[in-house]
Amino acid sequence: MTIQHMRKTYTMGGLSEQDVDSDPMVQFQTWFHEANQPDLPDWFEVNAMTLSTTDAAGRVSSRVVLLKGLDVSGKLMFFTNYQSDKAKQIEANPHVSLCFFWPHLERQVRLNGQAKKTSRQQSQEYFHNRPRESQIGAHASGQSAVIASREILDNGFHEIESQFAGTDVACPEHWGGYEIEPERIEFWQGRTGRLHDRICYRQIAEGWEIVRLAP
Template sequence: MAQYTKNPPLLEEELESQPLAQLDRWLGDAQAAGMMEPTAMTLATVDAQGRPSARIVLFKGVHDGALTFYTNYAGRKGRELADNPNVALVFWWDRLERQVRIEGIADKLPVEVSRRYFYTRPRESQIGALTSLQSAVVADRETLDRRYDDTVARLAGEDVPYPEQWGGYGVTPQSVEFWQGRSGRLHDRLCYRRAGDSWRIERLEP
């Protein structure tokens, strides 16, 4: 069983007043710790019947107070979010013995924001986004590769057209909990909850 001994106490008076500023600090620590994907977060959605599903996406910064990620709007998570915008996000940084849990509402980002981000990505990622029918069943690997190669050939020398079914979401948080491991299983849990225009910070039992 892992022992959590790395962290000094996480104290209320040392927290940022805004949870996204605190997240930024912890993300900086995770980046400095040399983790492979420090921005990876698990995204949980629910379908129209209330059944949950979860997968990892990459956090791509804050837009208008919302945590952003990019994906295919026509895939499974996109369809689930169209029915129910309530989501949960979880970061886990094992080298730091820290977790962040976020609950909130996901909205599509403005298309010009998504388009701008799309064209910052490498061309091969742009073509991948254009050609993938995310979450659909595909006959075999060859079908996928052939569709990709055909698109590369068709678009030779041209800009990749922006795929309308691809773009970002912004998750506006309602609560953000910062967890860090401590010895004796007496872990620190500090939770920000929206209280009108500001945030209430409460300590939770581990």
């Protein structure tokens, strides 16, 4: 089949203004839990989201990161290296975009908001819950820097491994979380004839305004 001929018809459901919660993050939690079905294949990561950031000149970069928490006020959290390209871009412009695609439900959720670093305590707490291998990896990888070979990475890993032998791996200063407070959230449900449902929440002075967007 050629790329041109790849096409799916979306028939699983619909979404109306009446169906959704008045609080977008309650709605997000509902959709997240619906997406997180127990019988999903192992390789599928429901919490994977595309994060887009821009540099000071407005050039955009996108990459996948993992959602690692939703706090009570509805902020979305992910963890990374504070010296990475994405961190430098967030420093230049904290406005970011997130996008989840849940193909098994024919759904997409898009969010816009500002990213802020999580507290050092939150970063440390999460870091110490990660597998030891990932903790060592966080020390060994200068994320987004150019490196001469794979060998350099593997040797760095073994060096850090011996450095921390027999002790807990400390959370590096350059590693931690970001939390994003959404200002706009759109819920997209695929429909037939490309007449998809798009219900969008926009932050206004009194709270959230809910609008329908043309597909």
